Amino acid sequence: MPTIKLKAFTLLERVRTQSPVVHHLTNWVTIYDCAAVVKLLGASPVMAHAQEEVAEMTSLASALVLNIGTLTVEFVEAMKIAARAANAKGIPVILDACGVGATQLRNLKSLELLEQVRIDLIKGNASEVARLSGAAVHTRGVDATRVDLDLNEVARSLAARQRGTVAITGPEDLVSDGRRLFRVKNGHPLLGQLVGTGCMATSVIGAFVAVEPDLTLAATAALVCFGVAGELAAQGSPGPGTFKARLFDCLAGLDEPTLDRLQRVEA
């Protein structure tokens, strides 16, 4: 695949200028980090899950992020209410398929969401997305399991079937709308040593799709920004704890020359 030049900074600048509200119904493990990265980018995160208020909160937002990392039946019902409000308003809905393939509940509830509301962007690691695409993949908990499938094809076909965008994150990230396919080669192994970087990536995507109607382009730009911040943060970090603090520094400080210079995207 040939390398392309993406105007990632143009979208980041739009996030900073418009400061869109990104409503999350997410998991209790990484909820702080999900909110933190959205705020560091210049957007306004809001976390609210009471069934009585989610529709109203979504109506204030420019994107909705659903993450089933610590789902319950009741929590997924709140997700559906919020997603219906997002669908009605016409703002994008992102589903992080965290842990799909590990339990029947996660398989069932993610399919319910895909069937009962419109999900505009599906995000997961290789095994989670493969499972959603129908492959008989069993994952061990929430970490990625090796999948012997052509991930390009998995992303493309699931996106085509859902008439939406699919993002598979890992050492390399793939983003497809069924027709186009982008490969983001930014990132750093330290991201894989930390809990929550997958969830953070989803929330970063949430901030970008809030300001750009081409969700596939927006998600690709978001993953470039997150990956480049990871590369910058890794420089001189003695380990994953210091790296995490620096990742936040670098996400907040991304500038145009750095993004132009370090981005590695193929299409």
Next chain:
Amino acid sequence: MPTIKLKAFTLLERVRTQSPVVHHLTNWVTIYDCAAVVKLLGASPVMAHAQEEVAEMTSLASALVLNIGTLTVEFVEAMKIAARAANAKGIPVILDACGVGATQLRNLKSLELLEQVRIDLIKGNASEVARLSGAAVHTRGVDATRVDLDLNEVARSLAARQRGTVAITGPEDLVSDGRRLFRVKNGHPLLGQLVGTGCMATSVIGAFVAVEPDLTLAATAALVCFGVAGELAAQGSPGPGTFKARLFDCLAGLDEPTLDRLQRVEA
């Protein structure tokens, strides 16, 4: 308003010596940070929300912090039970009106709390407190919205009506009991880039009102300490991630000469 000298360190020392238990019913986003700052000051945070135990846990505490950032109907019922126990024991109850003005549920439940239990100190950003005072303010999520009101008057009048203390935090903080008004000019813009600093400020206030019956003075001293720690932490911080780690360092290390030298309070 003339500058005054506050013995902030005297109260901080009391927190360190007495190590009061500060019981929280707070949100799931910043719950760790709320506990962390209370502990770093030398007090003993406890987070418990089961309706079956909140009254007993409050009975062990010297202050109760309620934060509706991720409220549910059931959670607010637990808050009421805890607040009644606090009222009966005579310990201060603080309400962080997180997100009031964003949804009907938050408006309704915060008013219910103000009516059904005694709230001794209301804390929020400008738009949240303006909304509680009766102004027709609509906020976008949980971040402050511009308010075209005299905030001094908002703080004073709400405090007078509630016969309690009101703290409005922002670039400058205001604390009033309806009669006195303190303005705290400490702080740093990096505090505004991080999720949870408003919640942390509330928890710091919780630790100070636990050791000082003059809640208005205690809240002012708390905001001085938090703001000075923010100023110290910002020195040499390359961004908000490193800043947050240093904020914790600086909160734990506050001393008398520094607080005396850096405090900027007007009354």
Next chain:
Amino acid sequence: MPTIKLKAFTLLERVRTQSPVVHHLTNWVTIYDCAAVVKLLGASPVMAHAQEEVAEMTSLASALVLNIGTLTVEFVEAMKIAARAANAKGIPVILDACGVGATQLRNLKSLELLEQVRIDLIKGNASEVARLSGAAVHTRGVDATRVDLDLNEVARSLAARQRGTVAITGPEDLVSDGRRLFRVKNGHPLLGQLVGTGCMATSVIGAFVAVEPDLTLAATAALVCFGVAGELAAQGSPGPGTFKARLFDCLAGLDEPTLDRLQRVEA
């Protein structure tokens, strides 16, 4: 007690190689940190609490960690379901008795767990474990209260009664199976200034018992690793915030010569 040499690194290496899944039902305050430390050691944390999926998630795991820090009645029911699955599979179940002695609910529910499912390892601070052993100890929240008891005897007798392992953490850690008693003298006072280090220690134990059937030895090795990482992290840390980031660095970077050189274990 004489000093002994423990092959802590052998077990750590096994954690890194096998990357066992450690299923947690834990509290909402420190849930991120519990997951983080397990991942930093090379294992795979998973947090799931829906009653519909906990048994299936436990069936994927090599150890189960229960922590009642922010318990509710419903949450404890999910713990029981998970623990029964763990018992059936024969994987170790660890109970962090967080806050036992503070409220009747915690006393009652921890005893229910001990009676209704098999708990293989009980972990708590001095006052929590003393209370579980039957002493009339009342704790103030979740921080340790001074206990005028022979802790060696408390650990030994509770372990013997439960036919399991007991770990009491504090300035010095004790681990006993009723017969053997290990004392770990590693650690640093900064660990005591941070919220969540007790919970983190429990999760580290979870990773070690997942790879070693001698739970008493595994827990001792885990506490050595955690304490040594704390000592390393404290070097040059200006305060508890920076220390926490470095603690994560050091946990991820532990090596054999350092563990051999710094470990201080008596038996």
